[in-house]
Amino acid sequence: MFIPSKTAFNVYSKFTTLRKHPSIAPLFPPIIHSYYDQTEVKINRLGRLISPLFKGKKVAACEFQDNKAFKNPWNAAWIPKMLALDDWLLKGDLHHIVFRKLALHRTIQDRLMNRNSPITQLVVLGSGIDHIGWVFSDKCACFELDIEPMITFKKKLLPTLNQKVNFNDFDATKNALDQCLKQQPAFNSNRPSLFITEGFIDYIPKENLVSLLSQIKHINPKNEWMSTHFDRTLLSRNQRFFFEFGVQITGEHLQSNLHKEQVVSIGSNIGFDLINEWAHILELLGNHNIFSEAKLNRIERKVLHQNNMNGCSILHFK
Numbered sequence: 001m002f003i004p005s006k007t008a009f010n011v012y013s014k015f016t017t018l019r020k021h022p023s024i025a026p027l028f029p030p031i032i033h034s035y036y037d038q039t040e041v042k043i044n045r046l047g048r049l050i051s052p053l054f055k056g057k058k059v060a061a062c063e064f065q066d067n068k069a070f071k072n073p074w075n076a077a078w079i080p081k082m083l084a085l086d087d088w089l090l091k092g093d094l095h096h097i098v099f100r101k102l103a104l105h106r107t108i109q110d111r112l113m114n115r116n117s118p119i120t121q122l123v124v125l126g127s128g129i130d131h132i133g134w135v136f137s138d139k140c141a142c143f144e145l146d147i148e149p150m151i152t153f154k155k156k157l158l159p160t161l162n163q164k165v166n167f168n169d170f171d172a173t174k175n176a177l178d179q180c181l182k183q184q185p186a187f188n189s190n191r192p193s194l195f196i197t198e199g200f201i202d203y204i205p206k207e208n209l210v211s212l213l214s215q216i217k218h219i220n221p222k223n224e225w226m227s228t229h230f231d232r233t234l235l236s237r238n239q240r241f242f243f244e245f246g247v248q249i250t251g252e253h254l255q256s257n258l259h260k261e262q263v264v265s266i267g268s269n270i271g272f273d274l275i276n277e278w279a280h281i282l283e284l285l286g287n288h289n290i291f292s293e294a295k296l297n298r299i300e301r302k303v304l305h306q307n308n309m310n311g312c313s314i315l316h317f318k
C-alpha cells in the first residue's frame with residue numbers, strides 16, 4: 001500500500017489504536033470511532049490485509065464497526081508493544097496524540113456550536129488521514145487541503161456514507177491559498193472560517209507560514225486559526241534525536257524549529273492574537289475527571305496520567 005505521507009499515517013495509526021482503550025474510548029464521541037472503524041477496513045483492503053474473499057462480499061456498515069466480520073490486523077497483539085516502544089523512545093508521545101485530537105475536537109465543536117461564534121466554515125490544511133472534515137461536514141462546509149497524492153489517497157479511504165468534505169490539492173510551498181480556495185464553489189470567503197494546522201507547520205518553511213497566515217487574514221479578517229505547536233528544543237537530547245530521526249526515515253522534511261514566542265509573534269504581526277492555549281488532557285476535562293489508577297492498564301496510565309511531551313501545545317488565534 002502506498003501512503004504518500006508516512007508522518008500522517010503514523011499519527012493515524014497511533015490514534016486509532018489508542019482510542020479503543022476502554023478508559024480512552026469514552027473521551028471521544030461515537031462519530032469519531034465510526035470514522036476510524038470504517039477507515040481501518042478500507043486501509044486493510046487497500047493494503048490487501050484482508051482476504052480477497054472478504055473484499056468481494058457486500059458487508060453491512062454495522063459489521064465494519066464492530067470489527068467482528070474479519071480478523072482486524074489493527075487489533076494484533078504486537079500493536080500495544082509498538083506503542084510501549086514509542087513511548088519509551090518519545091516519553092509523553094501517547095499522551096500528546098490523544099491530547100491533541102481531544103483538544104482540537106472540543107475546541108472546533110465549541111467554535112461551531114457557540115452562538116456567539118461567527119465561524120461557519122472549516123478549512124483543514126495538511127489534513128492527512130485525520131477525521132476533522134468528515135466528522136464536522138454535517139455541521140458546516142468543510143475543506144481539506146493537502147498535497148495531491150495525499151488527497152487522492154484520502155478520497156479512497158473516506159467513509160462514503162455522509163461524505164460531504166470538499167477536497168483540494170494544495171502545496172503550501174508552491175500554491176496560493178486564496179487561489180486554491182477560489183476554485184471551490186462551496187467556499188464562501190464572506191463567511192468567517194476556522195483554519196486548522198494540526199501537525200503541519202513543522203513541515204513548511206517559515207516564509208511559507210508567514211504567507212499562509214497573511215492570506216488567511218486577507219481572505220476574511222474574521223478568520224480564526226488553530227494549530228498544534230511543537231518546540232523541539234524543549235525535548236531531551238534523546239527524544240529530539242528519535243523524533244527527528246523518525247521523520248527523516250519517512251523521507252519528509254522537518255523545517256527549522258520555531259519557538260512558541262516566534263509563532264505567536266508571526267501571528268501577531270499579521271493580526272492574529274493568541275486567545276487560548278492548552279497543553280494537557282486534564283486541562284480539557286476539568287478536575288472532576290481523575291482516572292482511578294487501579295483501573296487503568298499500562299498504556300492508559302501513560303496517556304491519562306503521564307505528562308505531555310515537553311513543548312507540545314494547541315494554540316487558538318483570532
Ligand SMILES: C[S@@+](CC[C@H](N)C(=O)[O-])C[C@H]1O[C@@H](n2cnc3c(N)ncnc32)[C@H](O)[C@@H]1O
Nearest residue numbers: 005007008011126127128130147171172198199
Ligand atoms: C504529520 S502529518 C499531519 C496530518 C494530520 N493533520 C494529523 O495531524 O493527523 C503532516 C501533513 O502535512 C502534509 N504536508 C506536508 N507538507 C505539505 C505542503 N507543503 N503542502 C500541503 N500539505 C503538506 C502531509 O502530506 C501530511 O498529510
